[in-house]
Amino acid sequence: MSSPMKTGPLEAGEASKNETSKHGLNTNRGRAISILDLILRVFAAIGTLGSSVAMGTTNQTLPFSFQSFQFRAEYNDLPMFMFFVIANSIVCGYLVLSLPLSIFHIIRSEAKISRVIFIIFDTVMLSLLACGASAAASIVYLAHKGNANANWLPICQQFSNFCQRISGSLIGSFFSVIILILIITTSAVSLSQI
Amino acid sequence: MSSPMKTGPLEAGEASKNETSKHGLNTNRGRAISILDLILRVFAAIGTLGSSVAMGTTNQTLPFSFQSFQFRAEYNDLPMFMFFVIANSIVCGYLVLSLPLSIFHIIRSEAKISRVIFIIFDTVMLSLLACGASAAASIVYLAHKGNANANWLPICQQFSNFCQRISGSLIGSFFSVIILILIITTSAVSLSQI
Numbered sequence: 199m200s201s202p203m204k205t206g207p208l209e210a211g212e213a214s215k216n217e218t219s220k221h222g223l224n225t226n227r228g229r230a231i232s233i234l235d236l237i238l239r240v241f242a243a244i245g246t247l248g249s250s251v252a253m254g255t256t257n258q259t260l261p262f263s264f265q266s267f268q269f270r271a272e273y274n275d276l277p278m279f280m281f282f283v284i285a286n287s288i289v290c291g292y293l294v295l296s297l298p299l300s301i302f303h304i305i306r307s308e309a310k311i312s313r314v315i316f317i318i319f320d321t322v323m324l325s326l327l328a329c330g331a332s333a334a335a336s337i338v339y340l341a342h343k344g345n346a347n348a349n350w351l352p353i354c355q356q357f358s359n360f361c362q363r364i365s366g367s368l369i370g371s372f373f374s375v376i377i378l379i380l381i382i383t384t385s386a387v388s389l390s391q392i
Numbered sequence: 393m394s395s396p397m398k399t400g401p402l403e404a405g406e407a408s409k410n411e412t413s414k415h416g417l418n419t420n421r422g423r424a425i426s427i428l429d430l431i432l433r434v435f436a437a438i439g440t441l442g443s444s445v446a447m448g449t450t451n452q453t454l455p456f457s458f459q460s461f462q463f464r465a466e467y468n469d470l471p472m473f474m475f476f477v478i479a480n481s482i483v484c485g486y487l488v489l490s491l492p493l494s495i496f497h498i499i500r501s502e503a504k505i506s507r508v509i510f511i512i513f514d515t516v517m518l519s520l521l522a523c524g525a526s527a528a529a530s531i532v533y534l535a536h537k538g539n540a541n542a543n544w545l546p547i548c549q550q551f552s553n554f555c556q557r558i559s560g561s562l563i564g565s566f567f568s569v570i571i572l573i574l575i576i577t578t579s580a581v582s583l584s585q586i
Contacts, residue, residue, distance in 0.1 A: 275541035332523035347469035
């Protein structure tokens, strides 16, 4: 946070051509990294939002039914799918809330403490999202393939539409995991540049 | 990497009392964070090693058997448990290999680029470990509780010893996930101090 540059946004580009601060800071490069960070956050938010909506709105009722059985599959039949929806919603909410601070980083590219806080929260959110995506993926795998050793039969033959939707909803979540890794990388790189 | 301190390990503590470098670096604090990083890495490596060994060596054979059925439970019956063992082994290997660089950071507490590389690799390993632990945890949950909607029956009534071991092996893995988050935090904090 030492020696903040007092230049306005219009003058900053010119100033950085002529001088780099004594900390070796290249303002232009720092700003470019901050803009990249903002774009990645928007993409990750869209990915998690899409995943949680796709999973949360999925249900399939089979056209026949017996007396006591209800042939209807929904996301809240399995706790791992509920966890998936909750984890994706939390991460999406966090990413949307982090956008203003990310925009602040574009303007003030020398902020150090807020970047460290970003790295910590991003890491926690990455763990949460990876756990949710992986828990749901292992159930999706079981639903497709079943397991002969545990005598768990695949359910995708009956609920094919349901299975397609839940398989598809994993894509956005794992995509966001990769983007969150990139976001943490950009934060670390910009911290090292300051 | 600018202005490396040329003091030996004995003189360094004294030097940092009298002067901080022009980057606001407090060498003593940087060294303390690096030592904390090393200790955390050792703990995380032990946690992942314990998890993969506990999961990998588990098997239970029931004392009775029928003609075509083999009542034997092993970790490689389920692909998620194999993934768990592989993920834990990879992370454990990475953590052991990262120890020399972590020791190097204690001696040269101003190294920037290697810390950024550490953050990137730690983040990838954190994702891998969280995915493995979560995939195994969701199967352990199913083994304990089963799921009535998908008609998957719990198997822990038969394989109680097997279930206890695999449940226990999750602890080390989730413990290591938390420690990896702390390691990334320490790396970010020490990057901001330089």
